[in-house]
Amino acid sequence: MSSATGTQAVATVLTPPSRWRGLLRRHATMPVILAVVLLSTYLWVSATNLDDIEQRFLNADYLLRTAGEHVTLAALTTVLVVAIAGGGGILLTRPSLRWLTPFATGLANIGQATPAIGLLVLLSIFLGIDFSTALICLVAYSVLPVLQNTIVGINQVDRHLIEAGRGIGMSPLAVLLRIELPLAVPVILAGVRTALVLAVGVATLATFIDAGGMGALIVTGIKLQRETILVTGAILTATLALTLDWLGGVISDLLRPRGLD
Template identity: 80%
Template sequence: MTTTAAPTATLTPPSRWRSLLRSHAAMPVVLAVVLLATYLWVQSLQLDDIERRSLNADILVRMLAEHLKLTAVTTVIVVIVAVGAGILLTRPALRWLAPAATGLANIGQATPAIGLLVLLSLWLGIGFTTALIGLIAYALLPVLQNTIVGLNQVDRKLIEAGHGIGMSPLAVLTRVELPLAVPVILAGVRTALVLAVGVATLATFIDAGGLGGLIVTGIKLQRTPVLVTGAVLTAALALLLDWLGGVITDLFRPRGLG
């Protein structure tokens, strides 16, 4: 009996690189134009002492680094936990637990973000670790849900074909199921990234830093340049990470599924 080999991710040929660059070229240009326009607008204003201190280059770099650190650490932990849990919950022995696990993960996202962070800070204190736990709880559901959906929608005939040619369950998972589920899983990671960037702005309320400090300062002190700069940087970061997620999704999409 002949079987059809399952499509797997391969090295990206030069033609595919060119196609990726053409299809994803617009967003970086738009973001560069928006950031340049914001910079020129701020430079054209007569800033007072508070605005100059808030928009100091060193402070902006520090806040951006804090925001990126929160987002990056959250995403790494969420991917490890959610993808691992999603794999386990799609195995026959544990599949019955999937609804309960997704329901539990949904609690974090159903809770208002600021309320979740405040409750955690009352329990664990303020700081980076508390903000990180809140962000993980908020970003877990999309990756877990997409991992389960992506693995469950793999054609069962391909899985049976893998077993039929003598592949172990682990080999079937790594060489058949995961490569075919990667686009769906990465879509969940993209959603989690954008959620993490947005919720990380609230980390400033529990002394965890981030770009939210600019937004809060701008609102409290009625300094429009500070508020606009914080909002633009946060939005640009979210859009940039979403763009990177789209590039990576297309890059790792198995050939023939595009």
């Protein structure tokens, strides 16, 4: 074997796998499992002799519409939670505002400690029965994980790195954007994933105030004793939650600083 060939072989052994290969290895299993579950559910429903009521709910148009309403509600909730809790968490890690942290986390705890259905009913009494009421309920219920993780993620950044950034002339904003937030991203995104899954689950209750979503399938299946509708709604809701959690994991790995891989 020539020396050039030997050097190339050693370099191949020592070269770490690419980031994309690592992502594929870590996240390839879940899409396959979800695809199998959805295909199995489709085959089961197709092989079932559906009555008129079941056909009214278990058709492509209705399922796509309710799934779209559910995704819209969960997505808007996530955007608002990230803006409110993420921005608030950053502000609460600034020295001048840290004294407000116990009050802010206590307020966020109230939203999650209250049973979701109770919170939804209370808000509907004061705000009315519509989409915006469900959205406010979901935001109140999902804000705590993002707020806590943002505070914890930024506060756990090594203070020596922050002092080093200040020592080379970085402004406080530059330290935040270039040191603190990049290193806190994995912890913050873990909170966002938790909030997103919570939003998808609690959004099933939105059907009680006429805000749409796949909860309509579950409630209809229970009220009319149609097992096929009930099981389909439950499976689709769980699949949506797991899909969004999987996407959150992929995004978290993509945004993770390379030194933390």
